[in-house]
Amino acid sequence: MLQAEKMKSCFTSEVVQVSPKDIKDPNAFAKVFIYGTNSSSTRVTKTNSVVFTNYAALHIWDQFAQNSRSIVQDTNQPVQQRSQVIAEEFNKLIAGPVLHDTNRFVDLKVNIDATLMLKREVTPAESQRLNRLLLEDVFSDELSKLYRIGPEEMLSANPLLVLIFVPLVTLWLYPMLGSLVTPLRRMSCGIFLSGLSFVVVAMLQQRIDSGAQLSVLWQILPYIILTIAEVLVSTTGLEFAFREAAATMKSTIMGFWYLAVAFGNLLVSFITKLLAGSGPNAQEASVSAGRFMLYAGLTFIVAVIFSLIATRYKYRGETKPA
Numbered sequence: 001m002l003q004a005e006k007m008k009s010c011f012t013s014e015v016v017q018v019s020p021k022d023i024k025d026p027n028a029f030a031k032v033f034i035y036g037t038n039s040s041s042t043r044v045t046k047t048n049s050v051v052f053t054n055y056a057a058l059h060i061w062d063q064f065a066q067n068s069r070s071i072v073q074d075t076n077q078p079v080q081q082r083s084q085v086i087a088e089e090f091n092k093l094i095a096g097p098v099l100h101d102t103n104r105f106v107d108l109k110v111n112i113d114a115t116l117m118l119k120r121e122v123t124p125a126e127s128q129r130l131n132r133l134l135l136e137d138v139f140s141d142e143l144s145k146l147y148r149i150g151p152e153e154m155l156s157a158n159p160l161l162v163l164i165f166v167p168l169v170t171l172w173l174y175p176m177l178g179s180l181v182t183p184l185r186r187m188s189c190g191i192f193l194s195g196l197s198f199v200v201v202a203m204l205q206q207r208i209d210s211g212a213q214l215s216v217l218w219q220i221l222p223y224i225i226l227t228i229a230e231v232l233v234s235t236t237g238l239e240f241a242f243r244e245a246a247a248t249m250k251s252t253i254m255g256f257w258y259l260a261v262a263f264g265n266l267l268v269s270f271i272t273k274l275l276a277g278s279g280p281n282a283q284e285a286s287v288s289a290g291r292f293m294l295y296a297g298l299t300f301i302v303a304v305i306f307s308l309i310a311t312r313y314k315y316r317g318e319t320k321p322a
Contacts (some may be wrong), residue, residue: 006112006116006208007112007151007208007213007214007215007216007218007219008112008113008116008151008213008214008215009113009118009148009149009150009151009215009216010135010148010149010215010216010217011129011146011147011148011149012147012148012149013147014145016128016129016131016132016146017087017091017132018086018087018090018093018094018135018143018210020084020086020087020088021081021083021088021144022087022143022144023082023086023142023143023144024141024142024143024144025076025142026072026079026082026083027225028141028142029072029086029139029142030073030075032054032057032139032142033057033058033061033064033069033072033073033191034073035055037292042275044104051314054108054138055103055104055106055107055108056099056101056105056108056134056138056299057139059101059104060093060099060135063089063091063092063093066088068085068086068088068089071085072086072236074087074152086276090135090143093131093135094128094131094132094135095121095128095131096131098122098127098130098131099130099132099134099135100114100118100130100134101274102304103313105134108137109138110134110137110140111133111137113133113148113150114130114133114134114137116213117129117133118130120213121286122214130145133146149216149217151216152215153248154216154219154220154223157174157219157227158223158227159219159229161223161224161227162227162230165227165228165231166231166235169232170226170229183236183237183239183240183243184240184310184313185310185315186232186233187233187236187237187240187310188231188232188303188306188307188310189230189232190219190228190229190230190231190232190234190236191302191303191306192299192300192303193225193226193228193229193232193296194226194229194233194299194303195296195299195300195303196225196229196296196298197222197225197226197229198292198293198295198299199292199293199296200222200225201222202210202289202290202292202296203289204218204219204221204222204295205289205292206289209288209289237257237258238254241254241256241257242254242317243255244308244315244316248304269297271294271311272286275291287319
C-alpha cells in the first residue's frame, strides 16, 4: 500500500486547546518538569535503554508563570486545580509562536503530522495545531492525544468494507444482473479491478513523491476498488472451487486454492527482493509509483489470460461455455 507514513492524518475535531481532563496525572508532569526525563526521552535499544534530557520539556517549564509552577509542584494542591493550571499554561503556548526548536527537539521523535507541517509555512490556525502536536510528542505519556485517523486506523478500512460489500453485492448486485454474473465472469471483473486499484495507488504515490501532502483518507479510494475486487475474486473463487470439484476432491481443490494464494505472496516477495537493489533507499523503492504500475501491468495480463480461458470453461452439468 501507499507510504502512509508520509500522508497527513485526518483529525476529527478542530479544537486544539488542552482541557484539564487531557492532563492524565499532574504528578507525572511535575516529575518531567523537575528531572527533564520521561518516556519521550528514552530510547530502547537491543541491549539497553538510553535516557537523555528532555530539553523541550524543560524549556516549556521555564515559560510557565512562577505562580503556576508553584501550584504544579505543590502536591497538597487539589489535582483538579493543578490540572487546570497546566492546561491554561499549555494553551498560552499553543496560541504563541511555533514551539519547535532544532536544538531542543534534537533527540525527540516528532510525529509525522508535525513533521509535514514543519516543512512548510503554516497559517495561524495550523500553528496552533502544530504546537498541540509538539506538546503531545514532548509529553507522550502525560498528555492525551487529539483523536485522529492515521495509517494505523486505516488498516481497519478493508475488513470494514468487506462487511459492507459482501451483503451488498450478494443481495443486490448479483440478483440484479442475473445470469450475466457467472462465477468466472465475476472473477475476471475482480482481477481487472485489482489492476485498476494498483493504478490508483500509483497515481497517489506519484503525488506523494512529488512533495504533495495528501490526507490519509485518500487511501479509501483504492481500498474501495480493491475490496470490491476481493469480494468478486476471493469469495467467488472459494465458492467456485468447492462447487466445481468432485465430491472426493473438494478438500484437495480448496487446498490448491490456498496454495495458489501462497505462491502469489511468494512471487511478490521475490519481485521485491529482486528489484530492491541496495543502499539507504532500497526500502522506499519497493513502495514507489513505478512498482505499483508494474503490479498493475502484471495483474492486467493475468486478467486477460484468465478471461480468455474462462470463456472456454464448461460448468459441471452444463454444455455451454462460461
